[in-house]
Amino acid sequence: MMNIRTAEFVVSNVDVARCPHDMHPEYAFIGRSNVGKSSLINMLTGKKGLAMTSSKPGKTLLINHFLINNDWYLVDLPGYGYAQRGKKQRDEIRSIIDTYLEKREALTNLFVLLDCRHEPQQIDLDFLRTQGENGIPLAIVFTKTDKISTNQLKENTAAYKARLLEDWEELPPIFFTSSERNSGRDVVLNYIEKINNSLLE
Ligand code: GTP
Ligand code: MG
Numbered sequence: 001m002m003n004i005r006t007a008e009f010v011v012s013n014v015d016v017a018r019c020p021h022d023m024h025p026e027y028a029f030i031g032r033s034n035v036g037k038s039s040l041i042n043m044l045t046g047k048k049g050l051a052m053t054s055s056k057p058g059k060t061l062l063i064n065h066f067l068i069n070n071d072w073y074l075v076d077l078p079g080y081g082y083a084q085r086g087k088k089q090r091d092e093i094r095s096i097i098d099t100y101l102e103k104r105e106a107l108t109n110l111f112v113l114l115d116c117r118h119e120p121q122q123i124d125l126d127f128l129r130t131q132g133e134n135g136i137p138l139a140i141v142f143t144k145t146d147k148i149s150t151n152q153l154k155e156n157t158a159a160y161k162a163r164l165l166e167d168w169e170e171l172p173p174i175f176f177t178s179s180e181r182n183s184g185r186d187v188v189l190n191y192i193e194k195i196n197n198s199l200l201e
Helices: 038-044 087-103 120-133 149-162 183-201
Strands: 005-013 026-031 063-068 070-075 107-115 138-143 174-176
Touching: 005 183, 026 038, 026 138, 038 063, 038 070, 038 107, 038 183, 087 107, 087 138, 107 183, 120 138, 120 149, 138 183, 149 174, 174 183
Parallel strands: 026 070, 026 107, 107 138, 138 174
Antiparallel strands: 005 063, 063 070
16 A cells, blocks of 8 residues: 655746656646646645635646655646637646646556546547557546535546547556545555556556
């Protein structure tokens, strides 16, 4: 069972060239603004204020590296698709994300977060499809599971899986989390640990 001994903020920037060069494996979190990326990082590390969160979308605007156990990174990315600040900023953020995904060799797994309350959204389906086509190793995380009933969650995720199977031959790993209730923590951390161990072999 993965134990988080240390979790520290290292660097924030917009430029993938200035991300850490030590080649520790890294696990990044992406999804629409407000889906709960920063909250999930705090939940996984058990450090409430580590990544900045907000009830208003558009909080995280940079690539943020957090070093875990002096050994691997969690990376908090800005959300995509948030229109409020205008097209120019939205395009800038999208270009930060796309450049990171295209160039970052240390990226080991991308967690794509989806709000479990919503029907499949085109922007998420397009994003998943693009990353799949580009061969980015990814997993899906349904967030905010505390906000709906177990039955509703089952219904929503079944519908989502059916929709994904129109694009995907095989579904990626799927996780369910609530940062509010600390649920899904062990499963996600064990998944990361397994990958970390496989890199050592
Ligand atoms: P941006 O940085 O703006 O892209 O957003 P983000 O994806 O990092 O979302 P953030 O973690 O800042 O959370 C957005 C809002 O959702 C905050 O008000 C959180 O408290 C809330 N939230 C996040 N995760 C959960 C969850 O699991 N359950 C509930 N009930 N609320 C959550
Ligand atoms: Mg954030």
